[in-house]
Amino acid sequence: MTDHTGPSAIDTQKEPSLLANFWSGFVHAMKSNPLTAFAMALFSLFVIAAIFGEAIAPYDALATSTDTLQPPSWAHPFGTDQLGRDVLSRTIVAARVDFGIAIAAVSISFVLGLGFGAAAGYFGGWTDRLVGRMVDTIMAFPLFVLAMGVVAALGNTVWNIVYATAIINLPFYIRFARAEVNSRRDAGFVEAARLSGNISARILAVHLVPNILPPMMVQVSLNLGWAILNAAGLSFIGLGVRPPTPEWGIMVSEGANYIFSGEWWIFFFPGAALVLAVFCFNLLGDGLRDIIDPKGRT
Amino acid sequence: MIKLIAKRFLSAVPSLIGVIIVTFVISHTLPGDPAAYFAGPSATAESIAETKARLGLDQPLPAQFVTYVGDLVQGDLGRSFNSGQPVLTDLVRRLPASFELTLYALLFAIVVAVPLGLWAAVNPGSWIDHLCRGTVTAAAAFPSFFTALVLIFVFYYKLGWAPSPIGRLAIYFPVPPTVTGFFTIDALIAGDVGTARAALGQLVLPAISLGLFALAPLARMTRASMIGVLGSEFITTARAEGLPRRKILWTYGFRNALLPVVNILGMIFSFLLGANVLIEQVFGWPGIGTYAVEAVLTSDYAAIQGFVVMMAVLYILLNLGVDILNMIVDPRVRYDD
Numbered sequence: 001m002t003d004h005t006g007p008s009a010i011d012t013q014k015e016p017s018l019l020a021n022f023w024s025g026f027v028h029a030m031k032s033n034p035l036t037a038f039a040m041a042l043f044s045l046f047v048i049a050a051i052f053g054e055a056i057a058p059y060d061a062l063a064t065s066t067d068t069l070q071p072p073s074w075a076h077p078f079g080t081d082q083l084g085r086d087v088l089s090r091t092i093v094a095a096r097v098d099f100g101i102a103i104a105a106v107s108i109s110f111v112l113g114l115g116f117g118a119a120a121g122y123f124g125g126w127t128d129r130l131v132g133r134m135v136d137t138i139m140a141f142p143l144f145v146l147a148m149g150v151v152a153a154l155g156n157t158v159w160n161i162v163y164a165t166a167i168i169n170l171p172f173y174i175r176f177a178r179a180e181v182n183s184r185r186d187a188g189f190v191e192a193a194r195l196s197g198n199i200s201a202r203i204l205a206v207h208l209v210p211n212i213l214p215p216m217m218v219q220v221s222l223n224l225g226w227a228i229l230n231a232a233g234l235s236f237i238g239l240g241v242r243p244p245t246p247e248w249g250i251m252v253s254e255g256a257n258y259i260f261s262g263e264w265w266i267f268f269f270p271g272a273a274l275v276l277a278v279f280c281f282n283l284l285g286d287g288l289r290d291i292i293d294p295k296g297r298t
Numbered sequence: 299m300i301k302l303i304a305k306r307f308l309s310a311v312p313s314l315i316g317v318i319i320v321t322f323v324i325s326h327t328l329p330g331d332p333a334a335y336f337a338g339p340s341a342t343a344e345s346i347a348e349t350k351a352r353l354g355l356d357q358p359l360p361a362q363f364v365t366y367v368g369d370l371v372q373g374d375l376g377r378s379f380n381s382g383q384p385v386l387t388d389l390v391r392r393l394p395a396s397f398e399l400t401l402y403a404l405l406f407a408i409v410v411a412v413p414l415g416l417w418a419a420v421n422p423g424s425w426i427d428h429l430c431r432g433t434v435t436a437a438a439a440f441p442s443f444f445t446a447l448v449l450i451f452v453f454y455y456k457l458g459w460a461p462s463p464i465g466r467l468a469i470y471f472p473v474p475p476t477v478t479g480f481f482t483i484d485a486l487i488a489g490d491v492g493t494a495r496a497a498l499g500q501l502v503l504p505a506i507s508l509g510l511f512a513l514a515p516l517a518r519m520t521r522a523s524m525i526g527v528l529g530s531e532f533i534t535t536a537r538a539e540g541l542p543r544r545k546i547l548w549t550y551g552f553r554n555a556l557l558p559v560v561n562i563l564g565m566i567f568s569f570l571l572g573a574n575v576l577i578e579q580v581f582g583w584p585g586i587g588t589y590a591v592e593a594v595l596t597s598d599y600a601a602i603q604g605f606v607v608m609m610a611v612l613y614i615l616l617n618l619g620v621d622i623l624n625m626i627v628d629p630r631v632r633y634d635d
Contacts, residue, residue, distance in 0.1 A: 137316030141610050142572025145590065149606050152594040153324040229441050233576050236443050237591045252444055256580065259451050268451075271444035279439035286435070 028291075036287030042280040049095040057089035061246045069263050079265035081251075082258065090246035091270050097247045098277065101158065102227040105165035106220055112166070113173020114209065114216065120174070121181030122204055131178070135171045143168040147230060151239045161240035165230050169223055176219055180212040214292045221288050225281035232274055248274040303622050310614050317610040322366055325603035326359065375607065376600030380592060385604035389586055394479025395466055396578065396585030399508065400570045401480075402501050406509035407516050407566070412559065415520025419555075420547065422525060430517060438514035442573055446507035446580040453503060461499045464582040471496045504581045511573050512566045519562055524555040557628050564620030571609065 030037045049056060065084035072079045078087035120131035138146065150164040181204075184190060193203050232249030234240050241247040243254070248270040255267025357365070369376070375385035418430035453460040461468060466481055471493045474484035482501065485494035527533065528551055536546045578587035586605060593601035 133312060133316060136313045137320060140313040140317050140614055141320075141606065142569065142613055144572040144575060145606060145609050148575070148590065148594050149321070149324045149602060152597065152602055225439065232441055233443065236441075236576060237579055238595055249441075252441075252447065256447055259447060259455060262455060264451050264455075267444075267447050271441070271447065274441055274444060275439050278441075279436065282435055282439055 030287075033287055033290060035283055036290070039280045039283035039287060042276065043284060046095055046099065046277055046280065049092045050099045051096070053093040053096050057086075057092045059086035059089040061085065061089045061093040062244055069258070069266075071263075072265050078269040079263075081254065081266045087251075087265060087269050090251060091248070091273050094246040094248050094251065094270060095273070095277075097158075097241060097245065098228055098231065098249075098274070101162055101165065101231040102224050104162045105227050105231070106169060106223050108162070108166035109169035109173050109223075110216070110220055113170050114177050114212075116170075117174040117177025118181045118204055118209060118212070121178040122185055122200065122208065124182075128178070131174060135174050138167065138171045144230065144233060147234060148237075148239065151234060156239055158240050161231050161234050164234070165227050168230070169227060172219065172223065173216070176216065177212060180215060181208050184208055184211060218285055218289045218292055221281055222285035225278035225285070228274065228278055228281070302625060306618060306621050306625075310618055313614055314611070317607065317614070318367065318370065321603050321606045321610070322363055324606065325599045326362070370607070375604035378593070378601040378604075379598045380596060380601065385600050388589060388601070389604060389608055392584060392586045392589055395583060396571065396574055396587060398466075398480040398482065399501065399504055399577070399583060399585060400567065400574055402505035403508035403570055404512060404563070404567055406505050407512035410509070411513045411516035412520050415517040416524055416552065416555070418517075419521045419524035419528065430521060434514045434517050437510045440510060441576075442507050442511050443576040443580055445510055446504065446577055449503045449507055450580070460503050461496070463500075463503055463580075465584060466500055467493070467497050468500070504577050504583060507580075508570055508573060508577045512570055515562065515566060516559065520555065520559050523558045524551060527551050527555045557624070560627065561620065561624055564616045567616055571612065 030040070054061070063085065065080070067076070067080050068082055068084040070076055070080040070084075076086050076088065078091060081087055081090070116131050116134070120128040141149075147164040147168050150167055151160050154160040154163065185208075190203060190207055193207050198206075231240070232247070232252070235247050235249035236253045238253070241250050243250065251270035252267045252274070255263070255265075255270070258264075258266050373386055375389070377383070378385050378388055381388055414430050414433065418427040421427055450460070450463045454463055467473060472490070474481060474488045474490060474493055474497075477484050477487050481497035482494050485491075485497055533546060533550055536550050541550075574585065575587035575590060577583065578585045579591055582588070586608075589601065590605040592598070593605065
């Protein structure tokens, strides 16, 4: 392909330098923005907890004991709950469920959103109108309410929480991908690829999608925090994850009953973990944007 | 002008149709058989079939859809299993509680976020700018239900400043006669300052936990919009003319910067109405949020369907209202299309 036309040759030359730029930009951003470095470290901790949860946790997250409602101490840094389970262990093990739901949901909406959005932006016409209507319909609902309805309709399981969260995230990806593809549709390198006989699907997959991936990744990072909040909110009201399973939203909801007798540690620590996780994703998203789009920095 | 409003109104119709289709699909895929429920626990297969025929559930789906739309047009949202009342009656009775809470939350968010955003915009890069950014990022990370529980623990359990966080009014206060449905306003109309104060006291914690949620988008928008306006040419001209700083900031800057902020208020309001569900759950608030959660947990399908339709219609109307307001306030919008 490189020997065909000027514009596409320039296009292929761009790619390695983009990667190199990304890396130097990454290092620079980490140095210049300690918050991003901090978020990165925090994120690694969460990932370790999500992967090796049971191995790190000092106790079995499901094992009950007679030490019920113990305040934080050396033996139980986060205290114990109404069934004598260790809150620290449960908070650590819960990371896998929460991260799992968020990552699965965001992956689904990323893939579908990229597909629908890129097609709408590239083809325009009735494809665009159809996809646009779909987005408008989803956006016409208060999103958390729609998620509740979807879980209620599909049945009360963890996977349905994933689907519900994916559906309400979908419009943002579709809109984003559509706008990004639309603005590049008539760019020189696309025109060149078209003239050299590439079919639309190939132009989309090889020329357009790779170009819009970096800004999409920023969206993903900002979205993960929101997805976690949503999933936790759903399980807080009793949808999805079932009680003995450790999950932050449900732990907060169980702990809420003990506030009025002063046992704050049951709801506080899982809630704090939730806040930290969301905060970490949001910081990462901002940091990622600084790397990818230095002009967007304020 | 009227033509434009009508055009905007018409453009909301497809969304409305989409919403109605989606809620129909959702409600008809709900688990559980409503006919078996209505027929009662001692029902035989025959009486279930009979109930099914009476409810029209034996009809093919398209026919059911037509009936459903017909009922909707007449304002009939069906009957709730839980309360035995028509869903519309339930929702209308509970709506003022949710509205009051949401409005106070919005008020709190505006009072905090707009000055913060403006202050940050006037001093970009200063400590106040960083404070604004930090607050905004932190506020966006707090799940509203968690904030609510922390506030209850600190201000009710530890400090004892807040009243018992259950419901709209403590039992020993009389419920004011309904005029607007807002307890704080109704009590004032009735001349009962004590009850008004008590109702306001009940509102503080839930309104703050809900309002924190709206803080981030509002402050961010205000800051960005003010920075944009302050960088534009008419401000430079005003500066060159030697106008006093106060006049430049308020008369020229602030008023123009507010336009996009007003523009997103409708979105934020409906966003809050949705987020309300969780807050109402925590505070035992007798609004439409608790009603919906109960309905979802017990598969009360008419209630869920009614709630979702009403929320979506409210959302569409709100956005429509904001757009129309925007056309009236900002002449440029009118000439855009």
